[in-house]
Amino acid sequence: MITFENVAYSYGGSELLSDVSLRLAPGSFHFLTGPSGSGKSTFLKLAYAELQPTSGRVTLFDRDVTALSRDDVARTRRRIGIVHQDCKFLDHMSLAANMTLPFTVSDRESDPQDLDELLGWVGLRHLADALPPQLSGGERQRAALARAVIVDPDVILADEPTGNVDWEMSLRILTLLVELNKMGKTILVATHDLNLIRQAKSQIQARVLRIAKHRVQLAGADL
Amino acid sequence: MKFPKAKPASPATRALEVVPPSGPTAWLTTFTAGAMTFLCVFALALSLASGRLADRWSEALARTATVRLSAPAEQVQIQTDAVLSVLATTPGIASFRAIDDAETRALLEPWFGPGLPVEALPIPRLFEVVEAEPGYDSEGLRQRLAAEAPGALLDDHTRWRRPLAEAAERLRLLGVLSIALIGATMAAMITLAARAALATNAEVIRVLRLVGAKDSYIARAFVRRFTLRTLAGATVGAAAGLAGVAALPAADAAGGFLTGLGFSGAGWFWPFVLPPLAALVAFLATRRAAFQKLRELT
Ligand SMILES: Nc1ncnc2c1ncn2[C@@H]1O[C@H](COP(=O)(O)OP(=O)(O)OP(=O)(O)O)[C@@H](O)[C@H]1O
Ligand SMILES: [Mg+2]
Numbered sequence: 001m002i003t004f005e006n007v008a009y010s011y012g013g014s015e016l017l018s019d020v021s022l023r024l025a026p027g028s029f030h031f032l033t034g035p036s037g038s039g040k041s042t043f044l045k046l047a048y049a050e051l052q053p054t055s056g057r058v059t060l061f062d063r064d065v066t067a068l069s070r071d072d073v074a075r076t077r078r079r080i081g082i083v084h085q086d087c088k089f090l091d092h093m094s095l096a097a098n099m100t101l102p103f104t105v106s107d108r109e110s111d112p113q114d115l116d117e118l119l120g121w122v123g124l125r126h127l128a129d130a131l132p133p134q135l136s137g138g139e140r141q142r143a144a145l146a147r148a149v150i151v152d153p154d155v156i157l158a159d160e161p162t163g164n165v166d167w168e169m170s171l172r173i174l175t176l177l178v179e180l181n182k183m184g185k186t187i188l189v190a191t192h193d194l195n196l197i198r199q200a201k202s203q204i205q206a207r208v209l210r211i212a213k214h215r216v217q218l219a220g221a222d223l
Numbered sequence: 224m225k226f227p228k229a230k231p232a233s234p235a236t237r238a239l240e241v242v243p244p245s246g247p248t249a250w251l252t253t254f255t256a257g258a259m260t261f262l263c264v265f266a267l268a269l270s271l272a273s274g275r276l277a278d279r280w281s282e283a284l285a286r287t288a289t290v291r292l293s294a295p296a297e298q299v300q301i302q303t304d305a306v307l308s309v310l311a312t313t314p315g316i317a318s319f320r321a322i323d324d325a326e327t328r329a330l331l332e333p334w335f336g337p338g339l340p341v342e343a344l345p346i347p348r349l350f351e352v353v354e355a356e357p358g359y360d361s362e363g364l365r366q367r368l369a370a371e372a373p374g375a376l377l378d379d380h381t382r383w384r385r386p387l388a389e390a391a392e393r394l395r396l397l398g399v400l401s402i403a404l405i406g407a408t409m410a411a412m413i414t415l416a417a418r419a420a421l422a423t424n425a426e427v428i429r430v431l432r433l434v435g436a437k438d439s440y441i442a443r444a445f446v447r448r449f450t451l452r453t454l455a456g457a458t459v460g461a462a463a464g465l466a467g468v469a470a471l472p473a474a475d476a477a478g479g480f481l482t483g484l485g486f487s488g489a490g491w492f493w494p495f496v497l498p499p500l501a502a503l504v505a506f507l508a509t510r511r512a513a514f515q516k517l518r519e520l521t
Pocket of ligand 1: 011016034035036037038039040041042043085192
């Protein structure tokens with residue numbers, strides 16, 4: 001699905017990530033962890049072609065990202081559900097309209113019944129007509145997750161999906177991610193919440209990638 | 224659970240909704256389009272009116288002049304021959320002929336009534352001279368006539384109109400140039416407004432790209448909005464301009480320039496072309512600006 005081959009990235013100064021090689025197999029569940037500022041979000045941006053590697057090769061669905069046109073990138077994004085760290089929405093449109101945005105921008109119509117079902121799944125049915133600024137942090141996180149999965153993507157990349165919610169809500173979001181993985185989706189979650197990772201490992205076979213000294217390594221069972 | 228399946232077809236207007244309406248710049252575009260179209264209507268009126276004038280005046284020129292010969296009866300034939308030989312040997316004359324008595328009578332009839340005894344009256348003989356391209360030297364011709372046929376007088380009164388016709392032609396060109404400049408200015412202003420709108424909505428654009436929107440989709444939202452605003456503004460501007468032109472005093476029979484500054488005949492068609500034309504300019508300008516700006520933003 002997504003492969004990194006000797007990838008390095010720098011924002012201009014010294015290399016933030018060096019010599020990263022890994023492969024996200026279909027149906028796998030990965031966590032990506034590391035200290036704040038270590039480059040977790042940067043790694044995800046490389047994985048959804050927002051950034052291009054300064055050296056090495058990133059392949060999305062068997063295509064080199066450097067070979068993708070701007071339109072190709074847009075098309076590829078429709079196969080990847082992205083939960084952004086700061087959960088961006090269009091503040092002037094209702095939650096329901098925001099959820100169906102991935103359909104809207106590809107000139108497709110979404111099924112109202114499916115939308116309703118999805119809102120129910122993340123527990124936001126009663127907020128369908130609310131505007132995003134009126135939502136709480138946890139509600140935003142769940143809404144972002146729902147928007148990421150509405151087009152039935154093959155891969156879900158979530159950046160700190162439990163960033164600003166309490167433990168109970170974190171577990172709820174984790175449950176949603178686990179359910180998605182059980183449906184066959186490839187999942188990569190960036191988080192610094194080790195408790196969450198432990199909790200997940202008790203439910204599902206998840207692997208943990210850790211960023212240390214600019215490298216991404218597979219962490220052992222020492223969590 | 225199951226997820227929504229993709230379905231075809233969707234109202235195009237939804238592209239408009241994804242970009243929040245932006246108050247002040249919206250009015251700026253509409254106002255600019257209105258004002259520019261208003262000005263354009265006048266430039267158009269000026270251009271069409273001076274065009275008509277140029278046509279009328281250069282038609283009147285028609286490159287003809289008259290030689291009038293008034294001489295004592297016994298001299299008439301001698302001087303007629305002299306005039307004809309002078310005209311025959313003057314370079315720059317395409318053709319010439321003596322106007323015979325019957326024709327002279329026909330010319331004078333409206334003033335003196337029928338049955339005019341032309342032979343008995345001291346009515347001058349007339350010669351029609353058609354100028355060649357390039358024309359003759361009228362001062363030289365005048366002097367030669369004075370020397371060979373003292374009773375002959377060259378009347379090329381229409382010549383003074385030539386610079387006027389040229390000025391009118393120049394004025395028409397200036398009008399056309401003004402229209403082009405107004406159009407270019409409008410395109411520049413709309414480009415700036417569109418770029419500003421895109422910059423203001425950088426965050427919205429980021430979200431749209433995140434969920435897989437192509438540049439063409441994002442551009443569409445802006446292009447539609449700016450095109451519609453321009454169309455609305457230009458329609459009001461054109462209507463106001465037309466009302467202004469219609470309110471000018473009607474062209475009178477004398478056809479003075481200022482009173483003739485309106486639309487006539489097929490000319491009325493042009494002001495109605497302006498709003499769609501302005502919309503087209505807005506469409507192209509916004510589209511270009513949008514694709515450029517989108518490339519800069521991400
Ligand atoms: N656009 C940018 N330009 C320059 N430097 C950047 C840019 N984005 C991020 N950085 C820097 O790169 C480093 C890694 O940032 P990144 O957001 O990937 O970290 P992170 O691991 O996601 O951190 P956190 O856990 O706080 O979200 C940081 O030092 C950050 O300041
Ligand atoms: Mg981050």
